[in-house]
Amino acid sequence: MPNRYFTTPIYYVNDKPHIGHAYTSLSVDILKRYYNCLDQNCFFLTGTDEHGQKVEKAASDASIDPQKFTDSVSQNFRDMSSLLNLSNDDFIRTTEKRHKKSVQSLWEILEKNDDIYLSKYSGWYSVRDEAFVADNEIEEKEGRKFNSFGSELTWVEEESYFFRLSKWQDKLIQFYDDNPDFIVPKSRSNEVRKFVESGLKDLSVSRTTFNWGIKVPTNDKHIVYVWLDALTNYISALGFPDTANDNYKKYWPGIHVVGKDIIRFHAVFWPAFLMAAELEPPKQIVAHGWWTNEGQKISKSTGNVIDPHELIESYGLDEVRYFLFREVPFGNDGDFSRESIKNRINGELANNFGNLIQRVLSFIVKNLDQKIELTDNNFKFNTFVDILEMEKSLNNHISDYKFDEYLKEIFVFLNSLNNYVDKQAPWALKKTNPDLMKEVLANICICIIRLTQYLHPFMPHKTIKILALFNLDESFKSFSKIEEILNMKSLKINQPEPLFQKIE
Secondary structure, eight states, X not given: OOEEEEEEEEEETTSOOOXXXXXXXXXXXXXXXXXXXXXXXXXXXXXXXXXXXXXHHHHHHTTOOHHHHHHHHHHHHHHHHHHTTOOOSEEEETTSHHHHHHHHHHHHHHHHTTOEEEEEEEEEEETTXXXXXXXXXXXXXXXXXXXXXXXXXXXXXXXXXXXXXXXXXXXXXXXXXXXXTSEESHHHHHHHHXXXXXXXXXXXXXXXXXXXXXXETTEEEEEEOHHHHHHTHHHHTTTTTOTTSHHHHHHOSOEEEEXXXXXXXXXXXXXXXXXXXXXXXXXXXXXXXXXXXXXXEOOTTTTOOOOHHHHHXXXXXXXXXXXXXXXXXXXXXXEEOHXXXXXXXXXXXXXXXXXXXXXXXXXXXXXXXXXXXXXXXXXXXXXXXXXHHTHHHHHHHHHTTOHHHHHHHHHHHHHHHHHHHHHHOHHHHHHXXXXXXXXXXXXXXXXXXXXXXXXXXXXXXXHHHHHHHTTXXXXXXXXXXXXXXHTOSEEEOOOOOOSSOOOO
16 A cells, blocks of 8 residues: 655645635645545645744834744644644644754755855845745836736845755756656646746755744854755655665655745745655645635635634534535635525535435434344445445545536535435335334445445544444444445434534
8 A cells, every 4th residue: 555645735834824824735735634534555745834033023123032923823833733633643733843954954065066156146036925036027016126926025135044945947847848747737737837837947045134944054144045945844854865864764755735926935946856856756746716805806805714613613614625625626726605605505415415324314314223134235236336336436526526426426416315215215115114224224325325435524523423323433434344334134224413504
């Protein structure tokens, strides 16, 4: 079985977590849980990016020591992990000793390989994005300069170390050719490739104008520039510079899931840093889109930022998880609307999935003394055979990050099961053909169990509750456990409570 390593970006600690942070983290959580259901080893990393000019300024404005400031704000993101029921294996902070050691070791390798040199820099710089901007990407409005993301630019001149990014241009293009699925979706791959082909300039990788960061190991007047610092977290967490340790050998290279606004740093700078250090580049960069709120761009200035706490309080955690990945193809931009989430919860979760479980299991508890008998006929039931077969296409959907297609396919079967209940009418069979009634109910139950297993990565809390209704413990979330159920002679059924509350 392969080992898999999935990461979120490390989140910048100058603000509270919002829907974008939650969306990225949940997507990685779904990936980890899915492959765990296939009994594969996965390592899930998230964390916080705590250095740089913005953090130093925010701490100064608040008259707080930068370390205390980052301790406080970083806690918000650790709390988000709990709020979202994330299954992350580690939470890394760039202020940790292990990360500092990792960054300084990488720097020394790059300098030794003559991929870093000292020079002077002058150019337009975005403090918000921690990035210098090429002349052809600058927009001017009312005498002020902005980058393509709308961040205001300031002119900076200072001594700086540079990374020889230009040296890696052809090697990066060759790498993209050799690894056509390195960047997902394809539209982002084309965008990155076009950027690289237009010509790469050497990259400024140190600062002298602020102090809050990791010192350059060979010159303590300089601070390591935020992207060389931040991106290294992905290998810091695996024990770099010790590349012989179990975690590094087991899990690197990894898959990085990021917002589309930071794809260039991950798909250009990061593989170039690693190649220059004679380390393996990441396996894949997956970029998702942005969310709007009721059709409006989300921004602090308009006050329409979506708070994950409020969302979960209003609708429930698993309901929010389901909605976010059912509503929009991953990779596209999406719009959050209260009408849309209400329709998904009421129509698909409450009326379809929840109602199926409620009416079938309540009937069994009332009429069959809480027990269904399992026979070979149940496991030959056409719909069940088709549901088992569906695992292949679900696996392809996950591999292609088509979360919406994955959920859509499951709900096609839930629709057909509801139709099967109506057509077979077990309440009528109770009088006319009790044996067929028992077979029909057992057919439905094993289908519900299998579909519940498939839904576990998206709704981990509710699916464990559903398995418990069949007296199956949490281990039965594993897809392979269906074999154990096939060997059971009967299942005891517990009285269900409504699983999904309808939104009025």
